[in-house]
Amino acid sequence: AGPFGAPLGRSALVAAPADPDTGRMGLDEHRHVIRTIVEDPSLTYRQRVQALALAAEGVLEPPRVSDACAAALEKGLICDLAEGHAPYRPRYTLPDYARVLRDGSAFLELAPARTFDDATTALLAVYGNVPSITGYPVWFGDLDRLLEPFVADLDDDELRVRLRRFWVLLDRLFPDAFAHANLGPADGRVVRAALAVHREVRQVVPNLTLRVDPDLTPDDLLVEAMRTVVAVAQPHLVNHPMMVGDLGDRYGVVSCYNSLPVGGGSHTLVRLNLKEAARLHTGPASTFVTDTLPGVVELTAELMEARIRSLVEEARFFEHSWLVAEGLLSLDRFTAMFGLVGLAECVDHLQSLDGRDGRYGHDEVADALAHEIVRACAAVVNARPMPYCEATGGHALLHSQAGLDVDLELTPETRVPAGDEPALYRHLRA
Numbered sequence: 468a469g470p471f472g473a474p475l476g477r478s479a480l481v482a483a484p485a486d487p488d489t490g491r492m493g494l495d496e497h498r499h500v501i502r503t504i505v506e507d508p509s510l511t512y513r514q515r516v517q518a519l520a521l522a523a524e525g526v527l528e529p530p531r532v533s534d535a536c537a538a539a540l541e542k543g544l545i546c547d548l549a550e551g552h553a554p555y556r557p558r559y560t561l562p563d564y565a566r567v568l569r570d571g572s573a574f575l576e577l578a579p580a581r582t583f584d585d586a587t588t589a590l591l592a593v594y595g596n597v598p599s600i601t602g603y604p605v606w607f608g609d610l611d612r613l614l615e616p617f618v619a620d621l622d623d624d625e626l627r628v629r630l631r632r633f634w635v636l637l638d639r640l641f642p643d644a645f646a647h648a649n650l651g652p653a654d655g656r657v658v659r660a661a662l663a664v665h666r667e668v669r670q671v672v673p674n675l676t677l678r679v680d681p682d683l684t685p686d687d688l689l690v691e692a693m694r695t696v697v698a699v700a701q702p703h704l705v706n707h708p709m710m711v712g713d714l715g716d717r718y719g720v721v722s723c724y725n726s727l728p729v730g731g732g733s734h735t736l737v738r739l740n741l742k743e744a745a746r747l748h749t750g751p752a753s754t755f756v757t758d759t760l761p762g763v764v765e766l767t768a769e770l771m772e773a774r775i776r777s778l779v780e781e782a783r784f785f786e787h788s789w790l791v792a793e794g795l796l797s798l799d800r801f802t803a804m805f806g807l808v809g810l811a812e813c814v815d816h817l818q819s820l821d822g823r824d825g826r827y828g829h830d831e832v833a834d835a836l837a838h839e840i841v842r843a844c845a846a847v848v849n850a851r852p853m854p855y856c857e858a859t860g861g862h863a864l865l866h867s868q869a870g871l872d873v874d875l876e877l878t879p880e881t882r883v884p885a886g887d888e889p890a891l892y893r894h895l896r897a
Contacts, residue, residue, distance in 0.1 A: 480790070497526060505874045516872035517602050524551040531875045539766045544743040547770060548600075548736055548806075550830045556777040558804075560732040561719045566610040567593055574789035583617040583626075585726060594641060597790070603641040606721040607648040607673050611657040618656055618781040628655060631664045638672040645722040646795045648673035652680035654688050654709045661693050666698035675702040676720040683707070696812035714859075722868050728858045731800025738806030738868040741813035741840070742877055752817035752836060756843045768823035770805050771863060772854060779855050802859040806868030810837055811878040828883035828897040837897070 494539065504510065504518045528554040532540075539545045550558060551567070567589055568580040575593065580586040597604040618626055650658045660678075662713050666674055677692050678684075684707075692702055703724060710726050711719055717729040727733055748759040778784055779798070790796040814837045815826040825833040845865050853863045867880030878884045 479834065487661045488871055490521050497522065500525070513602075521549070521551055524553045525834045526634055530554070530770075530777040531768055532773045536766045536769045536773075539763070540745065540770060543765045544740055544747070544763060545770055546737060546738050546740065546871075547774065547801055547867075550600060550640075550774065551780065551782045553737065554774050555782040557732050557778065557801065558600040558603050558736050558788070559725065559727060560597055560599055560796060561721060561727055561729045562593065562597055562608075564590060564593060564613055564791055564795070566795055568613060572789075572793060574793060578618065579896060583614065583621060583629055586614055587629070590631075591636060591640070591663050592678060593795075594637075597740045598788075601643050601645055601722075603643040603646050603647055605647060606719050606895075607646060609649045609719070610661060610673075611650045611655050615655050615657045615693050621654070623660070626661050628782040630657070630660050631668065634664050634670070634673070635675075638668070641672055644671050644674055646672050646674060647676065647719075647721045647724075649676050649678060649720050650702065651678040651688075652683040654683075654685050658688065659691060660704070662695045663824055665701065666695040668838040669699050676724070677702040677706055678707040678710075678720075679704050680707040706723055713793070723805065724804045725866065727802065727864075728800045730797050730804070731858050732797070733772055733802055733864075734803045734855065736804040736806055736866065736868070737767055737771045737774065738808050738866075739763060740802070740842075740877070741807060742809035742816070745813040745816040748817065748820070750820075755817055757838055761847060762842065762844055764844060765851070767805060768848070768851050768853065768863070771805065775803055775853070775855055799857040802856045803853055803863040804864040805863040806880075807841070807844060808868045808870060808874075808880055809877045810840065810881040811884050812876070813840065826887070828887065828894060832896050839883070 474515050501519065502523050504515055504522060507515070507518075510518065520568055536545070540547065562844075565577075567577065568586055571577045571579045572589075572593070575589075575596065577592060578585075580589050590608070590883035594604045594607065599605045621629065637648075650661055661675075662677075679689065692704070695702060695740065703720075705720055705726070707723075710720075714726060716729055718726050719729050720726050723730075725733070742760060742762045744757065747763070749757045750758055764818075766896040777879055785791050785798045788796065791798070814833050815825075816837060818825045818830075823830075823832065825831075827833045848865050849862055851863075852861055856863060870877065883894060885895055889897070
């Protein structure tokens with residue numbers, strides 16, 4: 468997969484000519500796309516296979532939506548982040564790996580784990596059979612919690628040797644920066660060995676997050692984490708009590724740092740381009756939240772609902788997956804993600820409609836408008852029912868979407884544009 472989880476082959480698909488009346492590619496155009504992928508010297512074998520699969524999906528009709536929603540998708544007002552025309556697996560899955568270690572797996576013909584090597588072998592076997600948008604697992608689990616019960620017979624040196632082998636295999640088998648592992652918040656031998664190994668091997672995978680809890684995470688463990696951050700810019704840190712308050716103790720930090728329920732995940736991620744939404748607005752900035760924003764939020768939600776229903780009711784993933792059959796995933800642990808991007812450009816454009824040149828991050832009026840927009844989006848997303856999202860009360864989660872490699876002059880999520888940051892404290896307040 469390419470940056471931010473967009474499947475490779477996207478550029479070829481976007482560049483292919485389409486029928487001006489139907490907007491769909493003909494047979495010759497599809498052949499052109501496939502030939503481009505097959506002959507692309509920059510793609511590995513597996514990347515070619517993934518891109519060819521996406522091209523095959525492009526032959527199918529996408530999930531049915533209204534004409535207004537389809538037009539918004541075509542214009543880039545909303546975006547399905549190259550998830551494909553036929554949703555056949557959730558975007559992000561967080562299997563209950565502890566269950567496999569405890570009970571084994573009939574599908575994978577694995578017995579319950581008894582040793583450290585049993586545990587790492589079982590995890591690698593499951594990882595190779597976990598679906599996601601990238602084709603790789605987006606979550607490796609709470610590795611210290613999973614492996615700590617199996618280290619009593621290993622001294623510290625042997626633990627690090629075996630963990631290092633496991634770490635190298637994760638990177639070589641699943642070479643994607645959005646394959647994530649979690650540690651903490653409690654101390655233990657595995658978390659300390661993992662931090663040491665991570666700064667020793669200096670590799671991209673696993674992308675690592677440390678949960679931090681003032682009551683559970685000792686200061687010297689944080690110091691050890693900071694030594695690793697200095698070496699390899701990881702682990703990322705998450706406020707564990709805050710996340711428990713939002714999602715309960717069974718959550719995982721996955722992919723590009725999304726927090727989702729363990730045993731579930733996210734059906735889809737659809738984003739709203741606030742920059743394009745602002746360009747649709749013709750009145751004063753003060754009326755954007757009431758006159759324009761509700762309509763574009765609903766178009767985004769409509770696309771999300773269509774994709775979710777297609778996955779659950781037509782592809783019937785949850786009726787056929789071995790992960791569901793063996794209790795590693797459950798439909799009632801799933802949600803969906805409503806993404807925002809381009810807040811800075813949105814606010815600056817709305818300011819210009821009022822004859823002001825205030826910039827987001829530098830101007831109190833602009834910052835107040837930005838907060839109003841995000842609060843309004845949050846309120847609508849939280850109130851709008853979303854099917855098969857029981858894990859979060861029947862509605863989607865609001866998500867700061869980090870952007871795509873094809874984005875131009877569009878600031879990710881709610882950030883201040885790179886290179887235009889104000890002084891630190893003002894930046895943090897914005």
